[in-house]
Amino acid sequence: MSYETIHFTKKDGVGLITLNRPNVYNAINYQLGHELTQIFEQIKEDSEVRAVVLTGEGKSFCSGQDLNDRTALAQAGEEIRLGDSVRSRYNPLITAMHELHKPLIAAVNGVAAGAGCSLALACDMRFITPKTRFVEAFVRIGLVPDSGSSYFLPRLVGLGRALEIAMTGRDIDAEEAISIGLANRLVSDEHLLEETMAFAKQLAQGPTMAIGLTKQLLYKGMEASLEDVLEAEAVSQEQAGKSSDFLEGIQAFAQKRPPQFRGK
Template structure:
């Protein structure tokens, strides 16, 4: 059983909680490995139709636990290999998850923890949350997908300024510039985040998966290629039970009862 990551299921929602509150949910090797394990479990679990990712205690995730490096020779160790083996599998598991993934940001999201939140499909945040692209503070470049997601969410110029300065982006600014989708009072975050996740869990799961694929594809290809890819995705969607249910519900003037199939 994972020790640093908790995983529970309720109403179609897989709740993943980073659980190292004493260090603001900073990553060590164990937590990185266990998060990948839990994400893969959620991806395979047919009962899970939406994933909600959050942190225990006061923080979402403060990034790399620098104490985890204390016994290593920082001049000879390979940070590149560390990124490839510890963080990239986490980001890949979120992006390739064929279900919506919501980050519920309850406090600071810094460094790789910020990247983790940005890689999720949606972000709901507490009014006490803050985002910090903190890599430059310790002489590093962005990793864990930050260089990909940050400029796409908020634009190149603003992304460059936030990445170079490593400054705190408080909750209100985060929503204004597009780092987050929704902001709620801190004491309402847990309830509102779960409500949003449950709403998605009741939706057309396969269509959500195809939507994720199409949007990622569209960001990297020409409009002509995107048109063809949309047609391919629609061919798949049109053969799902949820599509048939959606059409029948529309004709019968009732709310559709999607099953995620």
């Protein structure tokens, strides 16, 4: 399948998605949102892809919603129904990212603002550079956080800090992002993609079935009762225990050799 607003490559078990509208700082128009949803649905079924990296072409990760879409509707005299837009365009995308049973890492080059910030937060981890800025910019134009920001942000930084960030819409620089847990690793500009891909490759070579189950469990653990989480752990452990990776893991341990996991 060919795409116009994103690039997709895969190597060593890692799928690399690059937002490709650098002339508008990778702002999300209808086509970009649609193609992103498509590629995540494609990756879900692709056994060759065992980890995923999401980044942006050029100087920015993603500047958020392309407001030219909204301007065109207004100039045409059409009613702007943002709720319908969020439901049809962003919600399926964020759901596809969140439900992906593979590790998903954002290599956040430059600015991640508005829905672009939400995209980064919807990833499992974020690698950043000194030039990275996160901006919950919705309030700057009289809107509320969407595309999952109100779900992911308080889980990453805590409710009080999330309220302050979302209500002010202020920039979060790289140093603060690391200190408050919004980002995982700070690397140099020139090595961002290289280091993110190397980390993703490391995960891709691991027991990715167990990693996918772990991802589900930890998100569930943020909101479910202890009783429910304990049962979910038992169910997931049953699944993991029937995998070829578990058999390989214990055989490799007994034979004192590195395991060769297949993600199955």
